[in-house]
Amino acid sequence: xxxxxxxxxxxxxxxxxxxxxxxxxxxxxxxxxxxxxxxxxxxxxxxxxxxxxxxxxxxxxxxxxxxxxxxxxxxxxxxxxxxxxxxxxxxxxxxxxxxxxxxxxxxxxxxxxxxxxxxxxxxxxxxxxxxxxxxxxxxxxxxxxxxxxxxxxxxxxxxxxxxxxxxxxxxxxxxxxxxxxxxxxxxxxxxxxxxxxxxxxxxxxxxxxxxxxxxxxxxxxxxxx
Numbered sequence: 064x065x066x067x068x069x070x071x072x073x074x075x076x077x078x079x080x081x082x083x084x085x086x087x088x089x090x091x092x093x094x095x096x097x098x099x100x101x102x103x104x105x106x107x108x109x110x111x112x113x114x115x116x117x118x119x120x121x122x123x124x125x126x127x128x129x130x131x132x133x134x135x136x137x138x139x140x141x142x143x144x145x146x147x148x149x150x151x152x153x154x155x156x157x158x159x160x161x162x163x164x165x166x167x168x169x170x171x172x173x174x175x176x177x178x179x180x181x182x183x184x185x186x187x188x189x190x191x192x193x194x195x196x197x198x199x200x201x202x203x204x205x206x207x208x209x210x211x212x213x214x215x216x217x218x219x220x221x222x223x224x225x226x227x228x229x230x231x232x233x234x235x236x237x238x239x240x241x242x243x244x245x246x247x248x249x250x251x252x253x254x255x256x257x258x259x260x261x262x263x264x265x266x267x268x269x270x271x272x273x274x275x276x277x278x279x280x281x282x283x284x285x286x287x288x
Contacts, residue, residue, distance in 0.1 A: 068113070071147065211260060
């Protein structure tokens with residue numbers, strides 16, 4: 064299976080840090096966010112990786128190159144000067160991916176998940192990894208039922224989408240190039256009971272603000288002392 068790392072965003076909530084450096088290249092616990100993903104993907108057997116890029120794209124390409132130093136092959140899907148959001152970015156990257164389901168990882172999360180533990184139900188349009196709701200997202204997004212199916216119904220038991228999942232290219236078969244979110248596509252597929260999910264209890268952090276970045280790095284330092 065191939066993997067796609069989403070790394071095109073401008074990281075506007077992380078400014079001024081992201082005015083001069085793309086968010087995936089910010090360091091967490093001594094290693095850049097995107098290198099954490101690449102190393103974990105390689106450990107899990109993913110050696111064919113596509114990275115979508117836009118904002119300060121050259122810095123990411125200069126840092127990662129062809130992937131040889133990590134023992135993987137990296138190719139880049141350049142979106143232009145303006146990011147295409149999650150849906151548009153994935154759709155553009157499809158030309159570099161096989162016509163088989165592929166793993167998607169948001170470039171701005173930090174997790175110790177073993178990617179081999181992600182087991183999609185056959186023939187689904189997507190399979191999403193859910194996590195407990197963090198303080199900044201107390202209401203979650205989707206509800207995971209006892210049959211491993213996801214829905215967006217109003218429920219007090221909704222969980223947070225981790226930004227990690229397996230996507231079937233068929234999810235995008237009616238899409239067109241341009242800027243759009245993947246969320247409406249997922250909701251439509253959920254209404255057809257075509258999105259499965261699983262819950263992950265391990266370490267996961269959304270590095271969405273400078274405060275969260277500072278906190279996780281502070282925690283790392285405490286653990287080392």
